[in-house]
Amino acid sequence: MNSASSIQLSVALVTRNRPEQLRRALGSLAGQSVQPREVIVSDDSDAGNSLEVRAIAGEFGARYVEGPRQGLYANRNAAAVAVTGTHVRTMDDDHTLPAGHLAQCLAAMEKDPAAIWTCGEEGYLDDQRHAFLGRAIQLQASGVGAEVDNPDDNWGIADGATIYPREVFERGFRFAETFPFGSSYLEFGALLYRYGWRSRCIPDAYIEHRYDSATLTRTSPASVLYASLCYNLRFRPSRLRALRYLVPALLRTPRLVREVPGLIRLMGARWSR
Numbered sequence: 001m002n003s004a005s006s007i008q009l010s011v012a013l014v015t016r017n018r019p020e021q022l023r024r025a026l027g028s029l030a031g032q033s034v035q036p037r038e039v040i041v042s043d044d045s046d047a048g049n050s051l052e053v054r055a056i057a058g059e060f061g062a063r064y065v066e067g068p069r070q071g072l073y074a075n076r077n078a079a080a081v082a083v084t085g086t087h088v089r090t091m092d093d094d095h096t097l098p099a100g101h102l103a104q105c106l107a108a109m110e111k112d113p114a115a116i117w118t119c120g121e122e123g124y125l126d127d128q129r130h131a132f133l134g135r136a137i138q139l140q141a142s143g144v145g146a147e148v149d150n151p152d153d154n155w156g157i158a159d160g161a162t163i164y165p166r167e168v169f170e171r172g173f174r175f176a177e178t179f180p181f182g183s184s185y186l187e188f189g190a191l192l193y194r195y196g197w198r199s200r201c202i203p204d205a206y207i208e209h210r211y212d213s214a215t216l217t218r219t220s221p222a223s224v225l226y227a228s229l230c231y232n233l234r235f236r237p238s239r240l241r242a243l244r245y246l247v248p249a250l251l252r253t254p255r256l257v258r259e260v261p262g263l264i265r266l267m268g269a270r271w272s273r
Contacts, residue, residue, distance in 0.1 A: 007109055008037040009102070009163070010085030014067070014075045015093035016044040019052045021210070026060040028096035028208075034103045036089065042067045042079035073175035073184060080169045086113070088169065092160035096208045105163060108202040116168075116192065116199040119161040120206035127210065135201045136162070139186035141241055143228030143249075151201035155193035159185045161207045162199075168192060178266055182223025190235045191270060221253045226263045234271040 011029060015022045022041070029039060041057040043050055044067035057064040065082050067075040080088045087109060101119075108117050118136035122129070136156035137145030148154035173192060176184040189199060228249070232242035250256055 006086060007106065007113055008085035009087050009089055009106065009109070010083035010166075011036045011039045011089045011091050012042065012076070012079035012083055013039060013062070013091040013093065014042050014044065014072065014079050014160075015053060016067070016072075016075070017046055017049045018093050019045075019049055019056055022053060022093040023056050023059075024210075025091065025093050025095055026056065026062060029091075029102075030060055031099070032097060032102040033100060034106055036102065037085040038063060038083065040065055040079050040082045042075050042082065044069050044072075044075045071177060071180045073179070074177040077169075077174045077177065080164070083166065086166055088164045088166055090160050090162050090164075091207075092209075094210050095160055096210065098206070098208065101205060101207070104202055104205040108200070108205070109163060112200060114165060114197075116157075116165070116189075116197050117163040117202050118156050118158040118199055119202055121158065121161065121209050122206050124208060124210045125216070126212055132206070134206070136199070137186065138199070139183070139190045139227055139231055139235070141228065141231050141236070141238075142245055143183050143224035143226070143231065145183070145186045148199075148201065151203070152198075154199045154201075155189040156199045156201070157185050157189035158207075160209075165197070168197065176226075176266065176270065179220050179223035179226070181218055182220030183227035184223045187227045187230045187270075190231060194235060194271070195273070221249065221256060222259050222263065225249045225256055225260075226266065229263055230267050230271065234267060 039062040041062045042065045043053045045053050054064045120134045123131040135147050136158035138148045138156035148156040228245045
């Protein structure tokens with residue numbers, strides 16, 4: 001565990017084919033009253049955008065890393081393992097930070113450097129204020145998330161706005177890379193909670209998430225089913241409850257029947273340390 005005086009925060013920012021959003025995100029970082037130790041930009045962009053992304057990263061003094069181009073969570077893992085600080089702060093290219101945000105984060109971390117710290121989110125749909133979530137969400141039996149009840153002891157994860165002790169990744173824990181998006185990041189929070197890390201909410205801290213309507217319609221039924229199986233078979237075991245969610249999921253999406261064996265194997269590999 002790190003003492004407060006030794007905390008060094010690294011920002012692990014992931015991007016893909018959105019250079020203008022990246023510029024805005026890095027600009028909001030540069031405007032913070034407290035600066036991180038470093039900013040890593042892990043770039044999953046196509047060849048047509050990668051040179052511009054690299055140039056923007058350099059303009060803001062960020063370290064550019066070529067992403068694995070295997071989906072969001074593979075890129076998030078690549079960014080996390082590239083950092084050199086004691087703590088890893090996730091960030092996405094469509095996020096901006098309100099004034100004083102990093103100062104809030106560091107003040108919380110100094111109280112408990114061993115915790116995972118999460119933020120809320122103010123959502124902007126097509127640049128119009130859309131929704132506000134004061135706290136991160138945590139995995140439920142259904143495979144989706146709900147806002148945490150206990151802000152100081154939970155397994156919540158804010159996908160692009162969470163601070164992890166680097167020890168998490170040094171010990172080999174990773175986001176599941178099987179799903180391009182969906183509930184797998186919530187499974188990561190429950191997995192880490194099982195192995196001794198608790199999540200805590202940074203009081204009144206939130207990020208600004210600027211998305212479009214396509215973001216709201218993206219779903220991954222396989223990731224939701226996988227997260228539900230992990231919750232009901234490993235995190236809070238109940239086979240009866242697992243069946244209560246499994247059967248309706250298969251009736252809604254029959255093709256998932258073929259995926260269940262692979263989901264069970266993935267769960268076994270991640271939850272059987």
